[in-house]
Amino acid sequence: MTERLYYTDSYAREFQAGVIDASPDRRRIYLDRTAFYPSSGGQPHDTGSINGIEITEIVDEDDGRVAHVLAAPLDGSEADCRIDWDRRFDHMQQHTGQHLLSAALLEMFGAQTVSFHMGAESSTIDIAAPGLGPEQVRKTIERANRIVFENRPVTVTFRHSSEDLGLRKPTEREGTVRIISIENLDLSACGGTHVRATGEIGPILIRKLEKVRGHLRLEFLCGMRAVKRAHADYEALATIGRAFSATLDETPGLVTAQIEKLQEAEKARRKLGLELAQAGGRQLYSETVAGLDGVRRVRRNVSGITDEVRAEAQAYTGGEKAIFVAVVDDPPSFLIASSKDSGLNAGQVVKDAMAKAGGRGGGSPTMAQGSVPDRDLLELVISGLL
DSSP states (O other): OOEEGGGTOTTOOEEEEEEEEEOTTSOEEEESEEOOOOSBTTBOOOOEEETTEEEEEEEEOTTSOEEEEESSOOOSSEEEEEEOHHHHHHHHHHHHHHHHHHHHHHHHHOOOEEEEEEOSSOEEEEESOSOOOHHHHHHHHHHHHHHHHTTOBEEEEEEETTSOOOOSSOOOOOSEEEEEEETTTEEEEOOSOOOSBGGGGOOEEEEEEEEETTEEEEEEEEHHHHHHHHHHHHHHHHHHHHHHTOOTTTHHHHHHHHHHHHHHHHHHHHHHHHHHHHHHHHHHHHHSOOOTTSOEEEEEEOSSOOHHHHHHHHHHTTSSSEEEEEEETTTTEEEEEEOTTSSOOHHHHHHHHHHHHTOEEEEOSSEEEEEOSSHHHHHHHHHHHO
């Protein structure tokens, strides 16, 4: 088994170790001791170098060993190891921040954390709760950050699983259990890397909530991630504010007002579009010459079967003895509308045509539509309709 230095010292940036095993290509290295954290418990692996060779992955293997995967072969039996400290400390901030946030949610709302994931830009926790309102989110952020400001000690202890550990979430681990404690707030079994005091977590920011598989997922950021994200959010709001010649506080109300105006304008546009389509359908009917059977037939090539096309078709077939066909090249599809006195049942015609052509479609006696696998079949179907 590999001696895991990060269990007792998360702040070690450099260390020396001996190579005790390696893969044949010497790109997968096993050391007698390591401070590199392997991917585990929702926390990604560390990066860094061994004898100047870049580490691409750290793997926690089933036999208790830790594998160090390198970008190139490693020679020799001694390892000079250096950890990418910026990445390590960022992970320490996010992971300890998760413990704090999970404890606060449980304390305030009885919401137990069921899973945790640390991403490259943000982290998430899933909690057993139906939801959180805006005021609850605000209180959670305030409570978490107050504990950060109090700079409470974060300590590591080792106890036996047979003891009454008083953990926030029971552990299934047997034997010696590594416990991370936030003073007067949280006790959690955890093998991850953590800061020494809550003040080192930095600001905690909740940015998003969503329902996932019956749980509530919170996206959050800590430390410099939160600072950078808050600045990016400020820049985005400032850009919107400048577009409206407004302050940041005025911007949300102005955006809401603009959205309402756009929605009203869109409704008006759609209404006008339908009215124009209906007028076009009536005019098209008046300009179409009836066939020998007295039926006026027309074909329209369109880019898609839209509400406007349907409105035009309905207006056209509002006249006596009329058949209207709209054809779309891509994807190959069509719409057919017929007046009640045309002698054509649109839905039945489409159903029969699709049965022969291998397409899909259907509808009512006065309007139906269908689609076929290719353009040649489309022309064959349309020729049969007209």
